[in-house]
Amino acid sequence: MKFEAAVIEKFNRGPEIREFDISPLGEGEILVRIEAAGVCGSDLHIFEGRDPRIRLPMIPGHEGAGIVADMKGDVLDVRGNPVHPGDRIIWDRGVVCGRCFYCSVEKKPFLCINRKVYGITFSTADSPFPNGCYSRYIKLSSLTRIVKAGADISPEVLVPVGCSGATSFHAVEESGLREGETVVIQGPGPLGIFAAAFCRNRGAGHIIMTGSGKSRKRMELARSFGVTHLVYRDEMALESQLEFIKSLTGGRGADIVFEMAGSAGAVESGQHFLARGGRYMITGIAVPVGSVGIDVYENLVRKNASVRGVWVSDTSHLLKALEAVEDLRYPFEKLVSRRFSLVEAGQAIESVKDRDVLKSVIMP
Ligand SMILES: [Zn+2]
Ligand SMILES: [Zn+2]
Known part of the structure; x- marks a missing residue:
């Protein structure tokens, strides 16, 4: 059987539509007809050659949903339901080994040293194949x-x-958010929007979203996901932003700050928002951005603050993110702002740069 996929063969070029053969399925393998592939900020990094994990040529697309077209053997999903052809499924983009120290002793599979990711770490020469979601x-x-x-x-x-929802849940869970705590979320992208909903579900007090005036639509949308206050960082001096956050918290600052903007500049300002005892969860930085200046004495030591990086997600986080969408309390359908066909994959990747676009989706 032949199928088409969008392939990155050279950085900053294409992707090209190529035709391939599908080889027979092995035991336990599932062939999925992709209905929708999410376009992620990471896809732009991959396209531009900024993600050190990439080997070309490759089929991008680590976020997907689709219909089981064929399968070999009996397969159960993580909730214990038998899977059949015709079922709509999503899957953990990361495939872990289950045997390394982090999988078996630490029980943090997102740290697996052998973790492979569909649409990221696979090249077209690897199996299983096809292994990215910009594909039929x-x-x-x-x-x-x-x-x-x-x-x-x-x-x-x-x-x-499968990507921002799961990673965002991971960040909120590791932040140890307690009821009534004040949260600052930097960045009204999918990560930040999901985080707002998770913080709201966990009983956060004030949820303050910071972002640029260029992302006004996304900022306003964040209100429907539990955000209580908006701070436009390019329309207010850092001092005034801090004053505002303090005015909501009895002069203390934010108990938790989530960096979900993906920039070093966000960390430079976010450290100041922390209250004493605050926790800073750096989640959005997914490619090397170099070093960031932190005022160690004022913002870490004197505050007894903790700074934590959050790396990807595991299946537990994916399931929690899915439950939040299934629960229908928040208008997650409003996250999808543009739809593209497979041949428009290049435009779809470019659209990530548009700050009005929250989530682009390729529908092969
Ligand atoms: Zn992603
Ligand atoms: Zn492992």
């Missing part, structure tokens, strides 16, 4: 954790669950 089909290995999704949620709405 993807083949999932028997080690892939999959979840059946209800037919009532559209595939475009499901795609961000």
Whole structure:
């Protein structure tokens, strides 16, 4: 059987539409007809050659939802439901080994030293193949954790669950958020929007979103996900932003700051928002950005603050993010702002630069 996929063969070029053959399925493998592939900020980094994990040529797309087209053997999803052809599924983009120190002793599979990621670490020469979501089909290995999704949620709405939704849940969980705490979220992208909903569900007090005036639509949308205050960072001096946050917290500052903007500049300002005892969760930085200046004495030591990096996610986080979407309390369908066909993959990747676009989706 032949199929088409969008392939990055050279950085900053294409992607090109290429035709490939699908080889027969091995035991436990699933062939999925992709209904929707999410376009992520990471895809732009991959396209530009900024992600050190990439080997070309490769099929991008690590966020996907689709219909089981074929499978070999009996497969259960992570909720214990049998999977059949015709079912709509999503899956953990990361495939872990289960045997390394981090999988088996630390029980933090997102740190697995052998972690492979569909649409990121695979080249077209690797198996399983096809292995990215900018494609009509993807083949999932028997080690892939999959979840059946209800037919009532559209595939475009499901795609961000597997990447930004899951990573965002991971960050909120590790922050140890307690009821009533004040949270600052830097960056009204999918990570930040999901984080607002998770913080709201956990009983956060004030949820302050910081972002640029160029992202006004996204900032306003964040209000429907539990954000209580908006701070436009390019319309207010840092001092005034800090004053505002302090005015809401009895002069203390934010208990938790989530960096979800993906820039070194966000860390430079975010450190000042922390209250004494505050926690800073750096989540959005997914490619090397160099060093960042931190006022160690004022912002860390004197505050007894902690700074924590958050790296990707595991299946537990994916499931929690899916449950948040299934629960229908928040308008996650509003995250999807543009739809592209497979041949428009290049435009879809470019669209990530548009600050009005929250989530672009390719629908092969
Ligand atoms: Zn992503
Ligand atoms: Zn492992």
